[in-house]
Amino acid sequence: MHRLNILTLLFLSNFTFAQKLDKKYAHQPIISHIYTADPSAHVFNGKIYIYPSHDIATDKPNTNGDHFDMRDYHVFSMDSIGGKVIDHGVALDLKDVPWADRQLWAPDAAAKNGKYYLYFPAKDKNGIFRMGVAVSKSPVGLFKAQPNFIKDSFSIDPSVFQDDDGESYMYFGGIWGGQLQQWATGTFDKNETRKEVRAANEVALTGKIAKLKSNMLEFSEKPKDVVLLDSFGKPLLTGDQDRRFFEGAWVFKHQNKYYFTYSTGSTHKIVYAIGDNPYGPFTYKGVVLNPVQGWTTHHSIINIKGNFYLFYHDTELSGKSHLRNVKIAPLHISESGVIQTVNPFIK
Template sequence: MRDYHVLSVPLTSFPPSSAKLDAVKTHGPVLTLADVPWASKQLWAPDAASKNGKYYLYFPARDKEGLFRIGVAVSEKPEGPFVAEKEAIKGSFSIDPCVFVDDGVGYGNGEGKNEAYLLFGGLWGGEMQCYSRVSSFSSTEEEQQQAKWIFDPSKLGPQEPSGPTTLAIHPKIAQLTPDMLSFTSPPRDLVILNSSGNPIMADDHEKRFFEASWLHKYNGKYYFSYSTGDTHYIVYAVGESPWGPFRYRGRILEPVSGWTTHHSIVEVKGRWWIFYHDCELSKGVDHLRSVRGREIGYDEKGDIYLVD
């Protein structure tokens, strides 16, 4: 993409429908590639949040060396315009940022209130398979978390680890500084376990993380959802902390027309919704995507289901 646009819908007209399309307002481009000093091309899927009375837009783009980094742009209003920081966030890499501001309920006795986190990562074109850490077996957990991520260009392209004893690559998470502009420490792995509590394996393409991180909270629990990529599912896992670990719970969306159903989950006026994209209107043209929305609910165990 070359720019980002913001659409708004009055709460009185939510949820939007074909009968209410006149209520949807476009605010035009709020940030363009030319507005980002450090980027060379390819603005990809962004996310935004509000804190400190300002709005923060997090976005991936290729830097001057052609690698994906994540940047941040700031605005006084949700409809922009947004002003990009001069440099990408130090220590960032890969794609698909999700920003999460915690309400503090259920974690750390409320100590985590208003703390913000950035979750990100994507395989294949998202380059996450190219990054690994250098640490020794004698390192403490803290030393391992502080270890630098090393880039290996030989792993670029549509490839990822495989094999019956190989663990899946984890998405990444980093806490944001109070000003929302940088990381408090290097990103770390966000561990996803299977329903038995064991790490998900690389060959399990129906459960392993591919891209499209999303974190939301329900009843004090943290719900991490993501795309499985080449198997085209949106699945989710649940944890007790934004740092994880998260235990796999199931699927939310089955495959749709298009790749890869990047989504978000939000509460609006007491009802929960999943928004995603597909290529149904363009008859399968993958780069011509339309926004879709479905209402979701939670059963007595906290499992997610689609509302008919």
């Protein structure tokens, strides 16, 4: 009860703050008893499951994202949008991942052959982010981690897309704390401390894609760049902060087109680009979600019963960048395939 009272006070405090800015939140947190972020939502057997990261209070400094010191994952479910959200408890704990040392950041999940796979980044014993996978017979776990990380994996924000032909692909990557810039030369550079390793007029760093083997536990190929283009067919440049990739990839298919959605990072937008196959290239089209309250922005998109929904996070409950909460918004896509931008605030 004490915890709930604190969260209520935080909510009211932030609500008042938003009113002072002449803004009100457009959507309400769906989970309030713990802090959650980076929601990966899926529909398995007609039911909605959410795989978020679990934010915790910490006194670690904001150095390369070290204050995001998550240590376990909870799985949540709901029978329908707007329905009761059930917390199924800890599905995977850091101490049960043999190769991992710290920071269980944004995860994703997939289902195949009667099994469920939880994909997650964590820093290994050398402080390098890698991708792990854990397996369960239930979508809510418990998940058992594989003894080693996925070979050739690196950086953060795994997102697994399963195409109509049964093939599965992992998209991943995040700049700055996600270490993607430290892999710019193809191998990890522990001495690289810059957030940007390319000039403003050079082609931007971008997310990665790798097809998964049928066992869902390994890459079947070396990761490749996700090519992002402007409307003239030119690659997006490092200085193009409104459109270039930063982190948080999520791919879905609509009208036989592939939508690559992602966070722009420094400009705090979720944007989208469209391609003709899982590898792209993807042409930039527009904004999915305008900037939220809080530094980070990370999302997922599902289609249930013919309707699209956007899952995202902000900091309404805490007002702190590392203590976030998950929200849901309807997502409208026109007959021509244009996504209507979601605003996290209303006037």
